[in-house]
Amino acid sequence: MKQRVRKVVLAYSGGLDTSIIVQWLLENYGCEVVTYTGNVGQAEELDGLEAKALRSGASSACIENLEAEFVSEFVWPALRAGALYEGRYLLGTALARPVLARGQVRAARRVGADAVAHGCTGKGNDQLRFELGYRSLAPDLKVVAPWREWDIQSREDALEYADKHGIPVPVSKGSLYSRDRNVFHLSHEGGVLEDPWCAPPDDLFQLTVDPRRAPDEPREVVLHFESGLPAGLDGRELAPEILLAELNTIAGAHGVGRIDIVENRVVGLKSRGVYETPGGTVLYAALRDLEGVTLDAAALRERMRAGEALADLIYRGVWFTPVREALDALVTRLMEPVTGEVRVRLYKGSVLCIGRRSPRSLYDANLSTFGAGSGYDQADAGGFIRLLGLPLEAEMHRSAGSLEGSGAGS
Numbered sequence: 089m090k091q092r093v094r095k096v097v098l099a100y101s102g103g104l105d106t107s108i109i110v111q112w113l114l115e116n117y118g119c120e121v122v123t124y125t126g127n128v129g130q131a132e133e134l135d136g137l138e139a140k141a142l143r144s145g146a147s148s149a150c151i152e153n154l155e156a157e158f159v160s161e162f163v164w165p166a167l168r169a170g171a172l173y174e175g176r177y178l179l180g181t182a183l184a185r186p187v188l189a190r191g192q193v194r195a196a197r198r199v200g201a202d203a204v205a206h207g208c209t210g211k212g213n214d215q216l217r218f219e220l221g222y223r224s225l226a227p228d229l230k231v232v233a234p235w236r237e238w239d240i241q242s243r244e245d246a247l248e249y250a251d252k253h254g255i256p257v258p259v260s261k262g263s264l265y266s267r268d269r270n271v272f273h274l275s276h277e278g279g280v281l282e283d284p285w286c287a288p289p290d291d292l293f294q295l296t297v298d299p300r301r302a303p304d305e306p307r308e309v310v311l312h313f314e315s316g317l318p319a320g321l322d323g324r325e326l327a328p329e330i331l332l333a334e335l336n337t338i339a340g341a342h343g344v345g346r347i348d349i350v351e352n353r354v355v356g357l358k359s360r361g362v363y364e365t366p367g368g369t370v371l372y373a374a375l376r377d378l379e380g381v382t383l384d385a386a387a388l389r390e391r392m393r394a395g396e397a398l399a400d401l402i403y404r405g406v407w408f409t410p411v412r413e414a415l416d417a418l419v420t421r422l423m424e425p426v427t428g429e430v431r432v433r434l435y436k437g438s439v440l441c442i443g444r445r446s447p448r449s450l451y452d453a454n455l456s457t458f459g460a461g462s463g464y465d466q467a468d469a470g471g472f473i474r475l476l477g478l479p480l481e482a483e484m485h486r487s488a489g490s491l492e493g494s495g496a497g498s
Contacts, residue, residue, distance in 0.1 A: 090237075091230055095120040096203040097196040099188060099218065100149070101130075102137045103267075104257045105207035108249050109234050110144040113205065117232070121146045122199050126154040126191040128184050129271025129329070133258075144255060150195050155271055158187045159328040163272050166402060167371055168316040169419040170395035173403045176349050178365045178372065180273025185214055186407035189221030196229060203230035210236045213354050217405030224408035243278065265292070271332055273345075273365040281360050284350055288362050295336060295364040299343030299437030306435035307342055308442075309335070311374045313430070316423030318371055335367030343437040345369040354404050370439050374430040377441035381449045382425045391422045 096113060100106045100123035113121050123141040127134060134151065141149035162183045173179055196204055204222055208215035210233070219231055240246050243264050250257045266278040274295050280286050290298060312320035321331050339345055345366030353359050379388055398415045406412065428446025432439060455464050 090117065091203075091232075093117050093119040093203045093230060093232065095122065095199065095201040096205050096230075096232055097122045097124050097192055097199065097201045098146075098205045099192050099207065100125050100137070100141055100146075101207070102133065102140055102258065103207070104243060104246050104250070105209075105235070107140070107144065107255050107257045108240075108246055108253070109205065109207050110141065110146050111253050111255060112234055112238060112249075113232070114145050116238075119203070122195070122201065123149045124192045124195040125149070125151045126158075126188040127151060128154050128158045128187065129333070130269050133269060140256070148199070152191055152195070154187050154191055155329040156327065158184060159271060159332055162187050162407075163332070163368070164317050164328060165416050165419070166398065167318070167368065167375065168423055169398045169415070170372070170376065170391060171399035171402060172372075172395070173399045174349075174351055176347060177351060177361075177363065177403075178273065178368050179399060179402050180270065180363060180365055180368070181268045181275050182213065182217060182402050182405070183272065184268075184270045185217035185405065186221050189218050190225060190408075192218075193222060193226045193229070196226065201229070203232055205232035205234070208233065208235065211353070211355060211357060212359075213403065213405065216354055217407075220405045221408060269294075271329055271336070272368055273363055275364075276362040277359065281362060284360050288348060292362065293346065293364060296340045296346050296366055297343050299346075302341070302343040302436045306433050307338060308431060308433050309338060309370070310429055310431050311335075311371065312428075313375060313378055314427050316375065316419070316426040318375075332367045332371075335370055339366035339370045339434055339439075340364070342434040344434050344439055346437065370432055370434065373439045374432050374441060375426070377444055378426055378428055378430050378446065381444055381451045382428065382446050383422070384450060387422050391419060394419050394422070 096117070096119050098106065098109060098113065098121055102125070110121050110123065113119060123146045125134065125137055138149040138151055166179060166183055171179060173182070192204055206215070206218045208218060215233060219233070222229055222231055240249060243266070247257065264279045265276050265281070268275045276288070276292055281288065310322050311318060318328065318331055319325060321334060326334065345364055345368065346362070348362045350358050350360045379391070383391065394415050398412065398419070401407070401409070401412050401415070425448040427448050428444065430441055431443035433442050
């Protein structure tokens with residue numbers, strides 16, 4: 089039995105799923121539908137979206153610019169922490185979901201809705217990310233998840249539903265990719281990519297050129313960081329979303345930022361995704377390089393642990409939690425000295441850090457030199473090594489005694 093819903097705010101992208109959900113909600117719930125679209129950098133995908141939602145039967149359509157808060161409050165903290173899911177994925181889609189869920193809840197409060205809805209499938213991670221966000225921010229709101237209710241089983245079925253009701257959609261039977269775009273990345277799933285042996289078609293990519301066709305001359309950029317957060321590009325201080333957008337263009341032109349991976353979804357399935365994250369890939373490499381001269385071994389080790397834990401939380405959709413806040417506080421403190429500049433060379437898909445400097449640098453050329461430096465007596469290393477070796481010697485003595493004891497009774 090369906091729950092009673094009076095007014096629902098639908099997270100609306102204008103893609104295949106949400107395009108048909110407006111009509112489905114009207115048919116199956118008989119409720120008022122308000123669409124909510126958070127602009128996190130979808131670019132031309134937002135063109136005509138309000139008019140389309142209204143033609144589909146929505147009573148009103150809200151489009152809200154979230155780019156600045158998305159980058160500064162979600163992308164930058166994850167980048168600072170070095171959050172990589174399974175050591176590879178920069179979490180572009182996962183990071184956008186909590187800011188969209190938060191915006192959707194705000195919209196629901198403004199219009200007096202008693203429910204929220206989304207177009208996430210029952211197989212994917214996004215249902216968790218949206219709904220755990222709703223539960224954290226507005227547990228009183230009802231949640232409608234059509235993919236868990238209707239008899240549509242595939243994107244082909246969804247296309248047939250759209251054709252039947254005359255709903256225009258941005259995909260066709262010849263191009264069934266599921267894409268998610270924001271200012272941080274662009275993801276591609278579905279279609280021919282569901283065969284993990286099949287190489288991504290050349291025309292799949294939209295943010296990055298084929299590295300084989302990238303310019304023959306490398307491009308160098310200088311990135312400035314303040315306490316682990318990006319602050320400037322080539323000597324210019326830029327707002328976070330502007331910096332990221334500019335770096336996307338520069339890095340994308342050199343084929344930087346493509347990955348093709350099979351990852352473990354939270355629900356237990358494996359999924360193949362092709363991601364384009366040009367600017368983020370450069371920033372990640374540069375920041376990790378700057379850590380090399382500004383963090384001691386213990387601080388770096390703890391930052392890496394926190395980054396791995398944070399990546400897991402983000403992927404699973406538990407952003408609005410004390411644990412995530414605590415990890416962020418730890419990383420913020422650890423990364424305080426990570427201020428300085430990194431010079432990066434971009435060339436045919438590669439990112440190479442070729443220079444770094446910092447007012448908080450721990451690197452002392454006088455101590456580290458292979459030449460005649462001062463302040464370091466190499467003879468001291470002998471005593472240091474002996475101290476480090478004491479536990480090893482004790483273990484060897486114990487092992488030898490154990491072997492002798494076992495031989496005495498044989």
